[in-house]
Amino acid sequence: MTIQDEFDKICHKIASEAFALYSEYPDTTIFRNKPSSEQNPNDEDYCNRAIGMEMYISFVANTKGCLYRNIEDSINAEFNEYGSIEEPTIYKSINGKVITEANFDFENRFFTIMEDLHEVLTHLNNKK
Incomplete structure (x- = not known):
């Protein structure tokens, strides 16, 4: 495949970054x-419930039309009932033990790739 235009360059860049990330972290998931x-799934106290990462990391095929708007409104209404949102977290103890290296390199790179991919797909969708 030859790169013929700016769009091809962008797609190649995203694919290269995704492959590099996968090569560096072959067994890692976004939920690492x-x-x-520790909350009770049957807890009726909405203020203490958190939007889990598995609830907001997702993909949709199309963001146009009445069906998408209805789903989006429903999801936003549901999320408004929660008191917080889960985010990747690293806990480090400070009890004198050697602290192992922990960072958000994977997450930062992953979400940057997802944002770039979103822009490309939005651009394609708008061309239709």
Whole structure:
């Protein structure tokens, strides 16, 4: 495949970054630093419930039309009932033990790739 235009360059860049990330972290998932959830799933106290990472990391095929708007409104209404949102978290103890290296390199790179991919897909969708 030859790169013929700016769009091809962007797609090649995103694919190269995704492959590099996968090569560096072959067995890693986006949930590697998911905070442990100690809350009761039957807890009716909405203020203490958190939006889990698995609830907001997702993809949709199309963001146009009445069906998408209805789903989006429903999801936003549901999320408004929660008191917080889970984010990747690293806990480090400070009890004198050697602290192992922990960072958000994977997450930062992953979400940057997802944002770039979103822009490309939005651009394609707008061309239709």
